[in-house]
Amino acid sequence: MQIGTLTIVGVGLIGGSIGLAAKQRGLAKNVFGIGRNPESLERARTLGAIDAGFLEAELALCDAEFIVFCTPVDQIAEQALSFAPHCPAGALLTDAGSTKAKIVAALEGKLPARISYVGSHPLAGSEKRGPQFADANLFQDRWTVVTQTPATNQESLKKVCGFWQALGSKVRLLSPQEHDRALAVTSHAPHLVAAALAAGLPAELFDLAATGLRDTTRIAAGDPALWTAICEHNRDALLEALAPFAERLEHLRALLVNRDWNSLCAFLTQAKKVRDALGN
Amino acid sequence: MQIGTLTIVGVGLIGGSIGLAAKQRGLAKNVFGIGRNPESLERARTLGAIDAGFLEAELALCDAEFIVFCTPVDQIAEQALSFAPHCPAGALLTDAGSTKAKIVAALEGKLPARISYVGSHPLAGSEKRGPQFADANLFQDRWTVVTQTPATNQESLKKVCGFWQALGSKVRLLSPQEHDRALAVTSHAPHLVAAALAAGLPAELFDLAATGLRDTTRIAAGDPALWTAICEHNRDALLEALAPFAERLEHLRALLVNRDWNSLCAFLTQAKKVRDALGN
Numbered sequence: 001m002q003i004g005t006l007t008i009v010g011v012g013l014i015g016g017s018i019g020l021a022a023k024q025r026g027l028a029k030n031v032f033g034i035g036r037n038p039e040s041l042e043r044a045r046t047l048g049a050i051d052a053g054f055l056e057a058e059l060a061l062c063d064a065e066f067i068v069f070c071t072p073v074d075q076i077a078e079q080a081l082s083f084a085p086h087c088p089a090g091a092l093l094t095d096a097g098s099t100k101a102k103i104v105a106a107l108e109g110k111l112p113a114r115i116s117y118v119g120s121h122p123l124a125g126s127e128k129r130g131p132q133f134a135d136a137n138l139f140q141d142r143w144t145v146v147t148q149t150p151a152t153n154q155e156s157l158k159k160v161c162g163f164w165q166a167l168g169s170k171v172r173l174l175s176p177q178e179h180d181r182a183l184a185v186t187s188h189a190p191h192l193v194a195a196a197l198a199a200g201l202p203a204e205l206f207d208l209a210a211t212g213l214r215d216t217t218r219i220a221a222g223d224p225a226l227w228t229a230i231c232e233h234n235r236d237a238l239l240e241a242l243a244p245f246a247e248r249l250e251h252l253r254a255l256l257v258n259r260d261w262n263s264l265c266a267f268l269t270q271a272k273k274v275r276d277a278l279g280n
Numbered sequence: 281m282q283i284g285t286l287t288i289v290g291v292g293l294i295g296g297s298i299g300l301a302a303k304q305r306g307l308a309k310n311v312f313g314i315g316r317n318p319e320s321l322e323r324a325r326t327l328g329a330i331d332a333g334f335l336e337a338e339l340a341l342c343d344a345e346f347i348v349f350c351t352p353v354d355q356i357a358e359q360a361l362s363f364a365p366h367c368p369a370g371a372l373l374t375d376a377g378s379t380k381a382k383i384v385a386a387l388e389g390k391l392p393a394r395i396s397y398v399g400s401h402p403l404a405g406s407e408k409r410g411p412q413f414a415d416a417n418l419f420q421d422r423w424t425v426v427t428q429t430p431a432t433n434q435e436s437l438k439k440v441c442g443f444w445q446a447l448g449s450k451v452r453l454l455s456p457q458e459h460d461r462a463l464a465v466t467s468h469a470p471h472l473v474a475a476a477l478a479a480g481l482p483a484e485l486f487d488l489a490a491t492g493l494r495d496t497t498r499i500a501a502g503d504p505a506l507w508t509a510i511c512e513h514n515r516d517a518l519l520e521a522l523a524p525f526a527e528r529l530e531h532l533r534a535l536l537v538n539r540d541w542n543s544l545c546a547f548l549t550q551a552k553k554v555r556d557a558l559g560n
Contacts (some may be wrong), residue, residue: 123490127555143487153309184430188486189492190477190496195551196528197470201558207423207452208466209558210403212499217469219492222553224432224548228541235536242533246526248476256515261508268504271475278481278489 001162007064009079011035011044011053014096014125015070016134019049024136032060043273044131059085066163068120069095072146074229077106081116094123094160098183099233100147100176100201108151119147119176120162121183122169125196127221140168145183147176184237189245191227192238281442283308287344289359291315291324291333294376294405295350296414299329301447302461304416312340324411341366346443349375354509357386369394374401374440378463379513380427380456384441388431399456401463402449407501420448425463427456464517469525471506471507472518474500474556 006028008015015033022028033050034057035041041053054060061067061083069076077094079157087093093115097103100119107117122144126133136211144164148157201209231238249256255264286308288295295313301309313330314337321333334340341363349356356375356438367373373395378384380399387397402424406413424444428437441451452464478500481489498504511518535544 027284086507123488125457142310145488182485182488185481186485186493187490190493190533193473193477193529194477194492194496195548196525196532197473198384198554198558199547199551200524200528201465201554203557205462205466206554206557208425208462210422210467211406212474213466213470214496214558214560215498216474217551217555217558218495220548220551222548222552224545224552228545231536231544232539235539241531241535242500242529244480244535245476246529246533248480249473249522249526249529252476253519256519256522259515260514261512263460264511265504267479267499268502269476270508271479271497271500272502272504274478274486275497276448277483277495278478278494278497279485280494 001027001166003163004065005030005032005063007032007034007060007067008050009057009067009069009083010071011032011041011050011131012070012129013131013133014047014122014138015068016044016047016131017124017136017138018068018096019044019068020047020134020136020168021139023048025166025168027163027166030063032064034060037252040131044134047131047134049131049134058086059069062088064088064091067091067093067149069097072095072226072229073099073103073233077103081110084111086114087115091102091115092156092159093117094163096120097185098230100145102233104147104149104176108149116153116156118152118156120160120164121145121179122164127219129223137163137168142169143172144169145172145174145179145239148173149175151187180234181237181240184234184241188230188234188238189241190223191219192223192231192242193245194218251260281307281439282448283443285310285312285343287312287314287340287347288330289314289337289347289349289363290351291321291330291411292350293411293413294418295348295401296324296327296329296411297404297416297418298348298350298376298447300327300414300416300445301419303328305446305448307359307443307446308346310343312344314328314340320411324414327411327414329411329414337363338366342368344368344371347371347373349373349377351399352506352509353377353379353383353513357383360387364391364395367395371395372436372439373397374400374443376400378467378510380425380459381514384429384456388429396433396436397530398432400434400440400444401425401459402444407499409498409503417448422449423452424449425452425454427457427459428453429455460514461517461520464514464521468510468514469521471502472497472511472522473525474498476500
């Protein structure tokens with residue numbers, strides 16, 4: 001795969017990592033960045049994540065062959081729709097948003113026929129923000145979900161899969177709804193759980209928080225606005241994922257109340273089995 | 281501080297780390313280990329965590345000046361009581377157990393007058409087990425809680441504090457009950473929460489678990505029997521700690537149901553503030 005101009009919208013941790021990986025792997029001749037913060041664009045350029053940064057999208061889009069939106073989920077569809085008129089014929093759009101159903105629904109059938117869109121979500125990143133945390137190997141051996149619907153152009157789908165694979169990622173195809181239900185369980189509900197743990201910690205106990213709690217609550221340091229937008233997009237699946245979690249918690253509470261230590265040990269054994277299977 | 285013979289009961293990750301740190305810092309002339317598994321003792325010796333390993337406690341106790349129990353919380357008090365007759369006059373006993381009230385209550389006033397006991401809990405460790413994970417710097421700049429009651433011998437208390445400080449740790453004095461209430465919030469409830477998250481993850485979603493979930497559930501890989509014993513010891517405080525967590529979770533659920541995105545963002549902002557304050 002060889003891209004003439006790759007344009008990245010939003011050059012933060014994810015966008016910057018895409019740029020670094022694409023340049024290091026010779027995937028694109030030019031890598032352009034679009035952003036609203038001149039300092040952030042300049043930092044991304046200095047780090048080698050982009051060749052040039054643009055505050056005005058038009059300039060970075062006129063020759064763009066492949067455009068990746070790495071902006072917050074509540075901005076992606078709107079930006080794609082407003083950028084579309086400036087994209088050349090044959091341009092392929094994708095994104096790195098943590099939700100898919102709303103974004104895909106907002107774009108499918110709404111873009112000019114000469115350009116196409118396929119949704120993506122690389123399962124990589126951290127609670128950090130900004131191009132200074134970008135990593136050329138962020139996607140290496142990680143999964144990227146690429147979404148497919150009855151309306152998906154197969155040629156474009158193949159190219160988007162090839163793009164992530166070229167960055168080192170493994171690719172899994174899901175419908176946008178399947179993606180959102182899965183991520184509600186594996187990411188969005190755990191985020192709220194971590195936030196609920198962190199929010200309840202009184203300042204006088206900070207000293208007594210050891211490694212375990214630091215790990216458990218790490219994602220609660222994520223950007224509140226970004227995560228609120230994710231929760232808003234994926235509200236229904238998130239509510240569906242929280243219900244069985246709350247039931248398991250109530251089950252654990254009942255085991256404690258009833259002093260049922262054998263069942264508690266069996267529960268912890270099952271949890272360990274799952275966690276061991278996940279690996280590091 | 282200079283100890284003639286330091287005897288460590290249970291030479292796993294914590295016991296092994298105490299041995300390594302004590303030897304590297306020249307804190308003890310001899311470091312002996314007591315254990316039930318000859319291979320584990322030999323591994324600890326090879327790694328330099330102990331000078332000699334003993335399957336029979338008597339041999340490792342006859343000259344012991346300082347004895348640290350690093351065994352599961354449900355074994356510490358029983359072992360201390362059965363080892364006591366073999367300890368020389370002036371011997372000082374402590375432990376590294378994750379719960380304190382039951383252990384202290386089981387030992388206070390029950391040991392021969394010529395030896396003394398002060399409870400400890402170094403807030404360090406991981407979900408790993410065994411001397412192969414021992415680390416001479418495990419306690420460096422970490423907190424160790426040392427417990428104090430009206431019956432605590434002040435001389436012994438000072439020595440136990442000095443011991444942990446000599447291993448690089450900062451020391452905080454709490455009553456056993458204060459310790460257990462605090463740790464229920466900072467460690468034991470988060471452990472059950474992590475287990476509840478891990479236990480609910482179906483195998484077909486393992487691939488879609490990214491770094492966030494791995495962090496959030498890491499402690500769920502801890503030993504089920506160890507953690508069941510901790511939950512049994514600290515049942516009451518744990519139930520008290522779980523209740524407000526469940527309330528916060530229910531509050532988050534209500535915010536989603538009511539689409540109250542401003543309040544959700546405020547909640548996540550508060551959680552982030554706490555998590556940022558905890559540091560890495």
